[in-house]
Amino acid sequence: MWRSCLRLRVGGRRLLNRPAGGPTASVGLGSTILSQTRTYAPPTERKRFYQNVSITQGEGGFEINLDHRKLKTPQAKLFTVPSEALAIAVATEWDSQQDTIKYYTMHLTTLCNTSLDNPTQRSKDQLIRAAVKFLDTDTICYRVEEPETLVELQKNEWDPIIGWAEQRYNVEIGSSTSIMGPSIPARTREVLLSHLASYNMWALQGIEFVVTQLKSMVLTLALIDLHLTVEQAVLLSRLEEEYQ
Secondary structure: OHHHHHHHOOOOEEEEEOOOOOOOOOOEOOOOOOOOOHHHOOOOEEEOOOOEEEEEEEOOEEEEEEOOEEOEOOOOOEOEEOOHHHHHHHHHHHHOOOOEEEHHHOHHHHHHHHHHHOOOOOOHHHHHHHHHHHHHHOHHHEOOOOOHHHHHHHHHHHHHHHHHHHHHHOOOOOOEOOOOOOOOOHHHHHHHHHHHOOOOHHHHHHHHHHHHHHOOHHHHHHHHOOOOOHHHHHHHHOHHHHHO
């Protein structure tokens, strides 16, 4: 439906109509999922102030419009995303809000705000190294020694994923029951640093978010490569909690 609407009106495409939930207001956004600074901590909810959501293709990419106002980031930058698919997904988040805008449900909007504003001013290299550092505390690399049923469950569910990653990237990862975790070889880090360097800043912001949520670089790599579905990755990251 979204795509057909986009093709009908290229200049300023109205996607859906909805009764306004409140008076017109400025379109300043906030981020709730990746709160880095006070700038990214708006009220968690507010009354809906727009009627229509549309997408416009500009010089810098795809823009989101709430009525006749262009969406902006918390730092007042024009909210522009590089792909039509992402623009549609973000527009869907805004259009799906009812009488009350619940910012904490708008995960993609939050990630885009973070990518556009980069509130912590981190470089691409810093993002990459932060992601790879998660190997030191990777959820699926830490194993229990008891009870036996959980030991077997971890082995049966996690070992195949580690084995896949080792074969896919030709590296050594391993697992350990020590509180210090496995000793990750320097070459493994170098290979993964090089691999992540092939992604742009938009992708790296998303990767960091996923790594943080799953607490696992290995599961994130499997998710990126479509070796796992989102549901499978989440369940594997919560194996101990689900066992209890």
